[in-house]
Amino acid sequence: MVWDPSQTRVTVFDGGGAFIRQFPDASLADGSPASGWKLSCNGQGFTAFTRRRMPAHPGAEGPLRLDLEVTVGRAGSMLGRVGPFPGDEFYFMDGMLAPRPLGLTTSVVLGADRMYLGVPDQPTIRVLSLEGRPMGSFPVPHPRRPLTDSMRDRFVDARARASSNEGATRRFYARIEFPDALPAFDGMVVDGSGNLWIRAYQATPDGPARWSVHNPQGAPLAIALLPPRFTLFQVDSDDLIGVERGDFDVESVVVYRLDR
Secondary structure (H helix, E strand, C coil), X not given: CEEECCCCEEEEECCCCCEXXXXXXXXXXXXXXXXXXXXXXXXXXXXXXXXXECCCCCCCCEEEEEEEEEEEEECCEEEEEEEEEXXXXXXXXXXXXXXXXXXXXXXXXXXXXXXXXXXXXXCEEEEEECCCCEEEEEECXXXXXXXXXXXXXXXXXXXXXXXXXXXXHHHHHHCCCCCCECCCEEEEEECCCCCEEEEECCCCCCCCEEEEEECCCCCEEEEEEECCCEEXXXXXXXEEEEEEECHHHCEEEEEXXXXX
C-alpha cells in the first residue's frame, strides 16, 4: 500500500508492483481539523490512519505536542476511531513546524485482529480491537533515559557533519530547547506470526538497534539486535525487510535472513 497524504488516497499494488486498486482516505472525509500523518496496515486489508490535530496557530516558539486520533478502515470504509491521545512532539520556530529533535514519537500498528498504541512517555502499550475497544495493556519494555550533555553533543555533531552547511546547522541546534529525557522507544512492527517488535530509542545510529519481541498479549519472547542505519518495516517468517542508509545517506531496500 502507498499512501499519498496530499491527495488523501491509498493505492494498492501486488508483490510485483502491478496496480490493484485505489481508494480515498475515509478518515479525512468528515472535515475535522486534522491532517493525515501516518499509515499502518495489516495482511487482512485493514488500514489505520493516524491524524494530527492541528492548532489554528502554534503560539510562542518552542516545543509543541499535537494530539492524535486513529481511524481504522478497510477499502475506504471506516470501522472504528480512537482518540484523541498524546501524539508526536514538534518544534515551532521561524514560522515553521517540524519534528522536535530527540522528541517523542507515538506509534500505532495493526495486527490481524488488534491495534497496538504506544506513547513513549506513558508506562504501557495499549492493546485495542480494530473497532477501538480496549483489550488490555502491558508495560513498555524499554526505560526512558535522561538526556545528557554528551548525548546531545553527539547528536548535534552527527547532524552537523551530515549537513551541507555545518555552521548553520550548529547555530540552528543552539537555539533548540532539547527535552530532559530520551523517548523510551520510537517504532513498532507486527510480524507475520502476530508478534510485536518494539525498537528502543537511539539518539544516534552508532550501534546496533535493539528490538524487543513480544507475543500478542505482551509477554517477552526475544531480543533482536539489528544493524545500525537499518530501519525495519516488515518481518516475515524468515526475512527482515527494511531500508538501510549507506554513504551520503543513500537509501536501499535490504532483506536480512532471520535466524530464530
